[in-house]
Amino acid sequence: MTDTTSTALLEIDGLHKRFGDLEVLKGVDLNVAEGEVISIIGSSGSGKTTLLRCVNLLEEFQEGEIRLEGEAIGYREVNGVRKRLPDKDLSRQRSMTGMVFQSFNLFPHLTAAENIMLGLRKVRKLGKDEARAKAETWLGRVGLAERVDHHPGQLSGGQKQRVAIARALAMDPKLVLLDEITSALDPELVQEVLQTVKELAAEGATLMLVTHEMAFARDVSTRIVFMEQGLVAEQGPPEQIFGAPKHPRLAEFLGRSRT
């Protein structure tokens, strides 16, 4: 177990998530400190993606608490009854975390720059010029300075995903969630996206990523979290997780991933 001090940026306590009768998360506890890069691994159906989506409030959860910088997100207690926060509060809390999706989800009617500017203008309330400048800076940082005014339809998969990363990061989120961001990409486009993530990690961004790229996870992460059947089964620094897995299912999972 990594030391979980009170300085944690994100605290997840006893998180339960059910889809009808199916319990996907069965009491997840996880703390993330500022500057950490956490890779969540595990077989499909283990709850990795659902966990990320709960943190970004894209999913409701039934029990437990998620705190971001100490603030409980998504729910509050009114006279002992747990209630989902109103849309306005959810939006504010969502804007504190950035999310990058497997399928990019760029807005097709907007250019690369406009995709980034939308949140800056409407959520961060920046002026047009300021938002534009920031969008251009971020597109430059992900190596797409030449593609500022292109529409998503004119970009390759890897370029789209880099725009999506820039869109999330330009909002200055406390925490960035990356959900299998290379899974929909052609193999030759995977590296350019992973390289971008690596640069962000090196700059000190706090990242939480769900990935199937084991070599990348090992390389970039400060901590690996192995999920199994809706629970955190094992976690630790990459050397320990990959070098000396303790949980039998983890050893089995890693064995399968290598082939």
Added chain:
Amino acid sequence: MSEFLHQLTLSQGALLSGVQVTIYISFLSIIIGTAIGLVIGLVLTYAPFLARLPFRIYVDAIRGTPVLVLILAAYYVPAVLGVSLDALSSGILALTGFCAAHMGEIFRGAFQSVEKGQTEAARAIGLTFPQTVRYVLLPQVIRSVLPTWVNTGAELVKGSTLLSAIGVGELVLRTQEIIGRNFMTMEFYLVAGLIFLLINLAIESFGKYLERRLTYA
């Protein structure tokens, strides 16, 4: 032929006022009907079941009723209820209600066809639901709705002819009055048909123009 031209000159005022009424009714109905239809489409797509129900019933009921019946109902039912509504207002009410139901269903389909990831990405950035609709969904929905919208516009222009049944002086009623005076049945129905054709061609080319302007790579 010269007799026809003579009669045409005599009746041009009546024809023109008929055209004006037709365009006025169609225009008002499609604008108001589309606005209401947008709200209906949003409710049908995103509201919980119970809130959706009355809208669903409205849409299905209206779409399952012939336009002529709607027009007659809008004309006679208010009178029975003690509300006096002139023929023109009744006609606009009927066509607006018709347009709203159809556009509601069209908007619902368009909202549902936008990928779920679009809404999720918008929410992830921190946009509220109204902002998501305004800046992310609507621009995409409008593009996909456009061809059907233009079609509905043309349907309304044609549907407005049924208002002659309740005595609204639109193009068909005016034409019938003209024919009643000069008995040139064939000629003046042809004239009216030609005018309708022109109006609908204009609507269609306006739609094509919008479609061109709104396409993106």
